[in-house]
Each structure stands twice: as C-alpha cells, then as structure tokens.
Amino acid sequence: MAEPTFRAPKGTRDILPPESGRRRAALHAFSEQAELAGFGEIMSPMFEDLGVFKRLGESTDVVTKEMFDFFDKGDPPQHLALRPELTASVCRGFAEHRPTPPWKVWYEGPQFRYEQPQAGRYRQFHQLGVETLGTDDPQADVDVIALGWNFFASLGLRQVTLLLNSLGDPTCRPEYLEALRGHLTDNASSLSSQSKVTLERNPLRVLDSKRNEDAEIIAAAPLMVDYLTDESRDHFDAVRAGLEQLGIAYELSPRLVRGLDYYTRTTFEFAADALATAQNAVGGGGRYDGLVEDLGGPATPGIGFALGLDRILLACDAEAVFPIPEPVTKVFVVDVTGGSHALDVCNTLRAAGIGADRSYGGRSMKAQMKVADRSGAPFAAIIGEDEVAGGEVTLRDLRGDTGQHRVALDNLVATISRLLG
C-alpha cells in the first residue's frame, strides 16, 4: 500500500460517517439523561496548567508518564498539558468560580494520554462524565451511579457489571495502608519485580496487578472494608442500600482500587463483560473529598464518574446493540435537466425540515438513481423536462412497492410529510 503523506497521529483516529452519527446519538442520549437528573453542562478548556493535573497524585502513571505537556510562547513560558481526564478541571473550575453547592455538572469531550495504544485504548479518547460537588450525602453517590447505570441500559447494553468498593477516608486509610504494606513487605520476596516497585510508590496499586505470581499474595492481603471507620462504614452501607432500593445490581469488589490517587470512600467501576479485551472497564468513578481543597478551593466533597465512549461503542458492537442511526436524508432529488431545479427543491424540502440530498455534476439518470438508492432515502424526487413543464416532480418510493406518481411542486412538502407519517 502506498503510504499517504500524512496519517492521523499514533493513537488517534478519524471517526467517519456513518459511525460518527452513532457517537453523536450516544452523546445525545447521555446529555439528555444528565440534564433530566439535574446536571448542567460544563465546557472546560482542553488544556490546563500542568499543576492542575499534578494534583491527581504523584504516584499515578497518568501524571508521571502519560501527560501530553508543552510550554506556551509566554515570557516566562507556562507549562501546560492536554487534559488526561476532566475531574481535575471541574474541581479547578469549582475552586475558581465558587458556585453554590451542590454543584452538579456533566461533560463530554476528548482526553489525551500518552500511552501505547491497544484494543480499546487510544491516545485521544472520548469521555462522558458527571460530577456532584459540595455534598457528601450518600444518596448523591447513588444518583451518580444510577445515572451511569441507566445510560448503559438505555443504549441496550445488558452485560455491564457494576463493581463497588470503599477506599476509606483519611482517618482509616493510613491504618489500612500500614497493614497492607506490612503484608506485602512480608511477602515481597515472592512478588513480581514490577509489584515490588509499585509497593514502594503506592501499596494500594499492587492490588491491581494481573500477574500470576502476585495473585496468591493479593488474595491473602488485608481488605480496606475491614478497616473502615464507623462513619465511612455507614456511608458505604447507605450507598449500598440506595442502590438496592433502585434495583441496581452491584458486585462488591474489595480489591478494586482506581488509578487516580484522589479517590476516597465510594469507588466503583463499570465493566463490560462482552468485551474480550484487556480493557473492559467502560467507566469508573468515586468520591474525591479532598481534591477541590488540593486545588486551592474550600474543603468540598465530590463524587463523579467518567465513561469511555470509545469502549462503550465497542461493547455495543460486541452485544450487537445501539446500531448506527437511520439516515437523515428522506428525499433524494434526481434532476436530469442540469441540476438547478434540484437546487430549488432541496432548498424547499430542507427549509421544511425534510432531509434532502442530490448528486452533482449532471450525471445520467441511472447514475443518479444509484446514488439515491445508496443514500438510504425512502423517496426519490425525479425531475425531467416533462416535470419541469408541468410544475411537478415524480415521487418514487424506493423502499416499498408504492411505485411512483406525479406531485405538484406546491404539494411536495405536504405530500412527503404525509408519506413519512
């Protein structure tokens, strides 16, 4: 294959029609549900001061080695980074604008991480998310989780598992970390070399390891849930009760830790069981009760999630649900008199809200009919010398067996509206 001069950068891709229409439909479904649940959209910058993301944690790979960072042309230059996620931006925005809590926002957009691409993993990927800041009511957690759950269901996905855990709070976590570190250190000689390194940085992360040699030690490790303070325990129980009240099935996953260090208490992940790849997490989130304060704002609790649109659509493919939407073109105008009548007719139909398209370049009727067929439009409006003379078009049913008949130009919009029901 002759190499094109340029191609989309590694880990990025062009989303072409009609697949792009499917993504837009998914985005629309999400925004609609978020708005119904009282969330308003936040549109934040694609890049931020690097410091905003550094607050995500010094031991997270997202921060330490996956950042697309650069310096601007200022004097002195500012160290900026393309956003690797949006929770930090939302919290920065909260700290900056001080909206009245509770502040409920949703977002969608591309995020960037400098990683090796693989199945379901891209350097530019699209996330949908919500954040509720300013309340630590466990029912806010439930509302957030339910929104994600219902969104998956609305797409038709059935094989999604909600994994739930609590990562404790600043009071009980240190005690647990000490116990965990003790256990892992005692068994360090059997741990994989990578996990030994991870143990130094952040023992919690060792629980994430998929390496066989670590499995036994991880299975025997102490669990956070056994160390929760009464307060965190009560919160966790209330979240579980709320989910049960709404009939949302969840699976307790006591070793679920998340890749960002800011999480506290409620932590969850949506796993797409239909995906056979290593990346089957289609969404994840939790509480981050200290993040706003870290970013210079008032102490503010928060809960939210981010869903990966790219993976969600892969999961839809795997479950054969949420197909590409029907084409918008309802009438394909075939004009064999040169094309200027198609110009008028298309313009009229479009003004009336009826999707209309045509071909260009004065092609033969046969060629134009072929394009009409391919367009998916249910009707072709044919214009030849006869029709022009009579102020009419020939309306042909391309999908059914109604045949074709002449329609006066003045009645075209009404006729098609009636036929489309």
Place this chain on the structure above:
RNA sequence: GUGGGCGUAGCUCAGUUGGUUAGAGCGCCUGGUUGUGGUCCAGGAGGUCGGGGGUUCGAAUCCCCUCGUUCACCCCA
C-alpha cells in the same frame, strides 16, 4: 518503556520450491437504444507489493534495518 503478530488495489484477501506486462471478491466509474435504483451482463479506472539496504542473472517471495499497525504487559476509560 518491554515483548509477540501483521504490513500486496479504497476494503477483505490470493499469490505455488524467488522466474515473463502482480490477481480475485466487494466497492467505485461507464455502458446494456431514446428519462429510472436495489438483481443480472459487459467493459474500465485504481497497486513503484509500507520504506531503505543486501543476496541473486532475476525478489511481493530470502536476509538486515526502519516505519506503521495490532495484541499483551504496564496503566486506565
């Protein structure tokens, strides 16, 4: 960052032990008598066989390097 698979027309792929102008299907274009698609038929366009170097009389086919892609580790959505 580490390791494996793969790179032949727009797409999916054939290319026999290295041997003449590199093939198929789909898609695309043009026709099949004067204005009609989805079926059928006939033509046609389109490839420096990812790139570079080497071995050879001769390489898509063998060797080396490189780039791209893909999967996995890591990490995460």
